Amino acid sequence: MARKPQQQRSKATVDAIIEASFICVARDGTAATTTRHIADVAGISVGSLYEYFSNKEMIFDAMNERFVADVVAMLQPLVPVIARLPIGEAVKLILGHFEDFLGRNDQRYLKCARQAMGVDIKDHLGPITRVLMDIVMQHVMHHPEHMRLRHIPAMSYIFINGGIFAIVRHLSDPSPPISYEELAQGLADMISHYVAQEMLLTAPATQD
């Protein structure tokens, strides 16, 4: 079963299946997405589905892999830029890119992210979390004074997870109580105020 594609045509079919999977999951959710739906949307037969994926689970896995890869591909090139920005600006830049990214293709990624959130909280978001952690590290390295900050791992954990969820929830909300702009500014303020305060508290007593 599920053999590796050996021809160009095969590769295209695999892509069509993953694409269809995105569309179906975005439209109906994971639970209501059937192999027949995917096959129909992909414009192929059910049988062909199983030429390339040994079962439905594998299709979703491939989709999640693609999702994660796309997020990473979006973030990766930003790393050097972000690392050099003031922290508030860095946050807003990332958030701007996220808004754009999650809105693509009729919010396909946003809807899939929501599906992934409830189930395998860790597994699928893992690589993304790693890139974000990397961004944090790079940023600290470009701002040596921040090395003084305490609890960087905990604060990163909170900020990354909390931030992602706040964004996803906000973008999913048809009538959010605040604007995305306010959300972005709020997150930027939250982190930059925190840093500022930490710097203050941990400042060497050279004042007197």
Added chain:
Amino acid sequence: MARKPQQQRSKATVDAIIEASFICVARDGTAATTTRHIADVAGISVGSLYEYFSNKEMIFDAMNERFVADVVAMLQPLVPVIARLPIGEAVKLILGHFEDFLGRNDQRYLKCARQAMGVDIKDHLGPITRVLMDIVMQHVMHHPEHMRLRHIPAMSYIFINGGIFAIVRHLSDPSPPISYEELAQGLADMISHYVAQEMLLTAPATQD
């Protein structure tokens, strides 16, 4: 068909069904929970299930309602206490209660919360968000100097949503990168540093 329970026995049966629903969802997840499972665990027949709930969806709705009511019932009595605490203490107090609450009955609430997260991000968490907003308001009212804080709605939104998700994710993670204690302290620091910094920035120019 589904009628409102009007007798004691009915009420007890409805409770048994909701209880069974909690148990099944915590054990197998929403997708794998069948009406038969619920009926078996509740100790009644499938037929009786439909005497009280017109369909499966309604059972889950009732369960979520109960979940939300329980969270609110847990938080409500804390409001006056929290309102009077310094903000960092307030956060840690709430987090302590959440940890206990989500761990009850073999993490029943935690597991259900995860199920609810991906699907109906808004609908079910709504009332909880409202109580938390209320806590924020009460706190501000007991700390009038905080009225000076800008963007309270945005910051509350971020903190409440981000905080809830960070907690749920952390408690669901079998090997979290930080301890719950660190998470709680981090969230407390995050908010209190933010407030401190805001107070600083918005301080009236009494310096000269």
Added chain:
Amino acid sequence: MARKPQQQRSKATVDAIIEASFICVARDGTAATTTRHIADVAGISVGSLYEYFSNKEMIFDAMNERFVADVVAMLQPLVPVIARLPIGEAVKLILGHFEDFLGRNDQRYLKCARQAMGVDIKDHLGPITRVLMDIVMQHVMHHPEHMRLRHIPAMSYIFINGGIFAIVRHLSDPSPPISYEELAQGLADMISHYVAQEMLLTAPATQD
């Protein structure tokens, strides 16, 4: 799944399913018999099938059990009679009953026996073999002079297995080269000649 019938109606349904299974297997063979066929013939829905049998295999098992029980029920009452007959007569009596039995219900049992033969040669025929072995033993006990016979286990094995197959093959053959009467007489002769010869060879040397 597959719960035990608790009402009269249930018992009747279980019987209908086994009956339908016999009909389908006799008509199409095991491999071509589908759960839908069985359900249709039984006059019930597929769903009901699985109320009583956890899977297709279980239906076939029940059918085989019934088959074996029916053969045993046919043979059992004959045991005391057979045990007292001369061996040739005993064989012919059994063969007569087998012919009748296998021909019942449009050769239902014959066709099922053929299916069982290729697959689980041992498992399903086991109990039948045991009854036949018992008949042999009873016969010997009523004919003490036969205790002198050597190799009774081997000869029983050969005769029982060979005999059953010869019968099944013959009855399944639309144009057999010999008549059933000849087959029966042949088997009777085969065994009685063997016994006679053995008695001769093992006779105490009273000749001189």
Added chain:
Amino acid sequence: MARKPQQQRSKATVDAIIEASFICVARDGTAATTTRHIADVAGISVGSLYEYFSNKEMIFDAMNERFVADVVAMLQPLVPVIARLPIGEAVKLILGHFEDFLGRNDQRYLKCARQAMGVDIKDHLGPITRVLMDIVMQHVMHHPEHMRLRHIPAMSYIFINGGIFAIVRHLSDPSPPISYEELAQGLADMISHYVAQEMLLTAPATQD
């Protein structure tokens, strides 16, 4: 579509397919053997399979044909030898060769024989039965005194069919109640005793 092989390469491919068919059927049984399996084992593509055989059934038919031909090829050269042996020796010689033959290639032939037994009792075993009948005839011709035997067709039918099945069942049984040696000796005794007794009963009254 299916054409007769007309070239060497074709012949080799056909052989490879039949060989693969044997391997698959012996390993998984007829029901679980798929065209893909056969093609894989044969080292060709499914498409090529249909170049040589119009459908799966034809492959199995060819396999059975080959099986029968192999049995016949095994028996044929023995005929002149067997015809000259005393009947008991003849039987044991044949049984010895059968044991060896059915055990070849990890019991390939034995397993296929079992598959064939339940389904097409007549069709495939026919030619084999004919050779065995021929052996009987040749034997009688070399032992003219046996012409006196009555019911030769019936007895041959019984002995051949019963014997084959007894052998197949015995060799398929992981823990048979008697040894193959005992089985062979038993069959030899059965027939030679029968013959001896018949000779006795039909002896011309030369006593006086």
Added chain:
DNA sequence: CATGAATGAGTATTCATTCAT
């Protein structure tokens, strides 16, 4: 009110067969 037997549309998956390359 309670029961649990019955339903049947729906689901994932398989596999013999075809056909464009």
Added chain:
DNA sequence: AATGAATGAATACTCATTCAT
């Protein structure tokens, strides 16, 4: 001739829902 991708009907099995008792 050979390939292997594509097909889609068919299969075993599930489960929310109904209804006769």
